[in-house]
Amino acid sequence: NRKGFIFDLDGVIVDTAKYHFLAWQNLANELGIPFTEEQNEQLKGVSRVKSLEKILEWGNTSISEDQFQKLMNDKNEEYLAYIATMDESEILPDVPRVLDFLCSKNQPIALGSASKNARIILEKVGLYSKFDTIVDGTNVTKAKPDPEVFILGASQLGVPNKQCIVFEDSLAGIQAANNAGMISIGIGDKNVLTEANYVFADFTQIHQDFINQLINS
Numbered sequence: 001n002r003k004g005f006i007f008d009l010d011g012v013i014v015d016t017a018k019y020h021f022l023a024w025q026n027l028a029n030e031l032g033i034p035f036t037e038e039q040n041e042q043l044k045g046v047s048r049v050k051s052l053e054k055i056l057e058w059g060n061t062s063i064s065e066d067q068f069q070k071l072m073n074d075k076n077e078e079y080l081a082y083i084a085t086m087d088e089s090e091i092l093p094d095v096p097r098v099l100d101f102l103c104s105k106n107q108p109i110a111l112g113s114a115s116k117n118a119r120i121i122l123e124k125v126g127l128y129s130k131f132d133t134i135v136d137g138t139n140v141t142k143a144k145p146d147p148e149v150f151i152l153g154a155s156q157l158g159v160p161n162k163q164c165i166v167f168e169d170s171l172a173g174i175q176a177a178n179n180a181g182m183i184s185i186g187i188g189d190k191n192v193l194t195e196a197n198y199v200f201a202d203f204t205q206i207h208q209d210f211i212n213q214l215i216n217s
């Protein structure tokens with residue numbers, strides 16, 4: 001049996017949300033807009049442009065298009081400085097075990113992320129070569145919950161949507177997987193990821209027999 005396994009990046013493979021938070025917080029500070037960890041939660045899985053739009057909305061602030069571009073660039077430069085410090089110690093628990101198990105079962109593996117920095121992050125943590133294909137924010141135009149990112153991943157793997165399984169930490173990402181007709185597996189809080197087909201706190205809770213069931217279903 002050949003399924004397609006598609007992984008989100010931030011919140012599933014690594015916890016880059018903490019770096020996004022630091023960089024957005026800095027930017028919000030400069031604009032005099034309060035920015036909390038709760039608000040950062042709402043930016044998970046959301047594109048860079050949409051994230052800045054939301055922060056400006058929260059602060060009732062409007063700026064010129066030029067300034068908008070400049071702020072996005074500044075934020076990304078700061079974010080990239082944090083990314084530069086990353087190594088394999090930042091991979092979330094048991095992610096390599098699951099990737100290696102899928103590989104040993106000859107299952108195709110894709111990345112499906114909203115981030116435009118996905119490739120560099122995978123390189124930094126040493127997981128780049130584990131993926132048969134990578135679809136990220138540089139390849140798609142429509143943001144999750146639109147299914148574009150996952151549908152493109154499935155087609156690059158050569159696997160029908162219905163035979164794909166998506167691991168996601170954000171509600172918008174779970175909805176994107178469901179909208180693509182894929183099996184959705186939430187990684188995180190089951191009270192948040194209510195629309196997922198399955199939810200696990202993290203990959204340490206995902207055992208081989210469950211993965212075998214997915215492969216053979």
Ligand code: B16
Pocket residue numbers: 008009010011017020043044045046047048051076112113114115116117118137
């Ligand atoms: P970038 P994911 C998403 O990654 C993050 O969750 C989200 O917070 C971020 O704004 C978005 O990527 C864009 O990231 O600024 O690097 O292009 O969860 O879809 O892997």
Ligand code: MG
Pocket residue numbers: 008009010011012044045168169170173
């Ligand atoms: Mg995510």
